[in-house]
Amino acid sequence: GQSLEQPSEVTAVEGAIVQINCTYQTSGFYGLSWYQQHDGGAPTFLSYNALDGLEETGRFSSFLSRSDSYGYLLLQELQMKDSASYFCAVSSYGNTGKLIFGQGTTLQVKP
Amino acid sequence: DAGVTQSPTHLIKTRGQHVTLRCSPISGHKSVSWYQQVLGQGPQFIFQYYEKEERGRGNFPDRFSARQFPNYSSELNVNALLLGDSALYLCASSSRFQTGANTGELFFGEGSRLTVL
Numbered sequence: 001g002q003s004l005e006q007p008s009e010v011t012a013v014e015g016a017i018v019q020i021n022c023t024y025q026t027s028g029f030y031g032l033s034w035y036q037q038h039d040g041g042a043p044t045f046l047s048y049n050a051l052d053g054l055e056e057t058g059r060f061s062s063f064l065s066r067s068d069s070y071g072y073l074l075l076q077e078l079q080m081k082d083s084a085s086y087f088c089a090v091s092s093y094g095n096t097g098k099l100i101f102g103q104g105t106t107l108q109v110k111p
Numbered sequence: 112d113a114g115v116t117q118s119p120t121h122l123i124k125t126r127g128q129h130v131t132l133r134c135s136p137i138s139g140h141k142s143v144s145w146y147q148q149v150l151g152q153g154p155q156f157i158f159q160y161y162e163k164e165e166r167g168r169g170n171f172p173d174r175f176s177a178r179q180f181p182n183y184s185s186e187l188n189v190n191a192l193l194l195g196d197s198a199l200y201l202c203a204s205s206s207r208f209q210t211g212a213n214t215g216e217l218f219f220g221e222g223s224r225l226t227v228l
Contacts, residue, residue: 004153031215032215033215033216040148040150040199040222040224041221041222042114042115042201042219042220042221042222043154043201043217043219044219045214045215045216045217045218048214048215048216050215087153087154089153089215091215098144098156098159098167098169099154099156099215099217100156101146101153101154101155102153103151103152103153104151104152104153
């Protein structure tokens with residue numbers, strides 16, 4: 001089967017750096033995506049890794065190790081507006097565009 | 112440009128009733144997917160439609176059905192509603208058939224929040 005594990009909650013202070021880890025088990029792994037969701041609204045795409053290494057997009061970076069079936073999302077210079085739920089999601093070969101999401105990590109940023 | 116739009120935004124039904132949820136994808140997007148998100152969990156894949164054909168189905172009972180119209184909008188239908196169907200139903204569109212072959216990026220709407228009493 002397919003499964004993803006990520007911490008349920010993370011707390012950090014404004015201006016700090018936080019890392020949200022994600023481990024996955026899937027057959028035919030293609031890529032790992034990260035999404036942000038505020039208060040049950042629309043999930044918004046943050047980052048995607050198909051190859052090993054680090055992808056940087058502004059304050060957010062995402063890392064993937066295919067051999068370890070592991071990835072993380074790194075958020076720098078945390079702001080209050082970063083308080084949200086963060087989901088990792090995997091896509092696989094031949095599954096017609098389906099994403100399998102993790103349970104989500106709730107990030108609380110404190111002043 | 113308009114994003115993915117869904118209607119209705121909120122609705123309340125009773126057990127045994129039927130519901131139809133609607134979705135308009137981003138202009139030019141031919142792929143529409145439906146996800147169910149129960150409170151406190153990640154979205155769970157229900158269907159994908161591409162070019163008006165069903166291309167993928169998740170582990171949901173036959174009470175769930177969907178279709179895509181010539182203008183690429185889509186409907187999700189749920190029959191014989193159960194209390195456990197209470198959830199946020201998300202529609203997502205993309206320009207590619209295989210999300211992973213592109214950037215892993217889906218564009219989600221705000222969802223339809225269904226409460227079954």
